[in-house]
Amino acid sequence: MEASLIPSLDVRVVAFCLLEERLHVLLCAAGECFELPGAPVPLTRSLEETATCLLSQLTGIRETYLEQLYTYGEPARANPRLISVVYFALLPASRLYGSPHPSARWWAVEALPPLTGDHAEIIAYAMRRLRYKLEYSAVGFQLLPERFTLSELQRIYEMILGEKLDKRNFRRRILQAGIIEATAECRTGEGRPARLYRYRPDAVAEVKARRLFP
Amino acid sequence: MEASLIPSLDVRVVAFCLLEERLHVLLCAAGECFELPGAPVPLTRSLEETATCLLSQLTGIRETYLEQLYTYGEPARANPRLISVVYFALLPASRLYGSPHPSARWWAVEALPPLTGDHAEIIAYAMRRLRYKLEYSAVGFQLLPERFTLSELQRIYEMILGEKLDKRNFRRRILQAGIIEATAECRTGEGRPARLYRYRPDAVAEVKARRLFP
DNA sequence: ATAATAGTGTCTCTCAGACATTATTTA
């Protein structure tokens, strides 16, 4: 039993994706319950690489928007003691070729299955962080294909924030943020064709928080 | 050599304190260099408790403003491989009774000694986070005694942000934030006595970020 | 021509930022 003299450690990922107009999270089966996908940290890989590899194995997507969320380590959260460095990922559904790895499945966030330990709380926190990021940035496009219309982007914002947004104000501000730009192309559909936009890779990641001081 | 099949883990703390009108960080000697204070995580303690105990041993202060900063785990950051969950603490100098534990010392952030591994980078990140928090919150008072004047608070903000602030705008906004309140007392000194303020423990921790959307 | 969706501009009101003088104490 000496194996448990020190807590063990893994990396977990809360991966969000937009499927059928609903926000989904990737979960793995764990006995009766489900859990966030996780992996031990190999000696030779960084935490972030571990998360990236895990996502790549499960979904086939190698490059994703990824950021560290929080490290959970309450003694009671798992038995035996486990410390989890949790990452937060946004995946565009357009790059999911086929289904995820058989051990994993996408679940709509409004109808999650029973989850092990504190994973429900972790997902709730990741959702808060996602909403918060949408409020002051344009990361929402990370859930869309490379080219997208402003209406599609607005629908994502409305879906995740859970409220209607004014179309003119949305456009003004999302463009002012300067991290997406118009392309020459349009997408034709039922009504008037819509201009396609794309991420500006040269954009300075400009986080404008409301400062109490200049 | 099988001891290194999995990375080991510790908790580190970046503790800030205001001494002699300068921001200081607590460091421990580590051979030729210095390092952030750290401790392994006992099986029975949470990460946060581990940080609190460590600070308490080193400074005697049991209750501090503490938040998780980031988890560092690059394979190259230490040899043997080490993953560090880093916390960020603010300590009021008024509660430091005497010197810290002999293994630790306060260093002015403008004149840090050589640091091991990535600890300089970690401190730089903690400073950025501290500045950022000051910009949109009133946490600065955590570096002051229980009762303080607005001029003292403003000096802290100016020192850490590295710029002069307008007195009237500072007062307006710091009071609007609603997390400190006037007391009945004044502090007498060289000029006109100054009203003392204190933290409102009932204050809703109201983080007002500038939102891109309502 | 009708239905569907895309796209556009203005006004108002709030709040951030700049700014100078009066008030109260000690030496």
Added chain:
DNA sequence: TAAATAATGTCTGAGAGACACTATTAT
């Protein structure tokens, strides 16, 4: 009474939020 520090209010400009109509396509 002079020196030191505390305390206070207003104006202006920028930006958030509310709001309705025209444009372009497919059917």
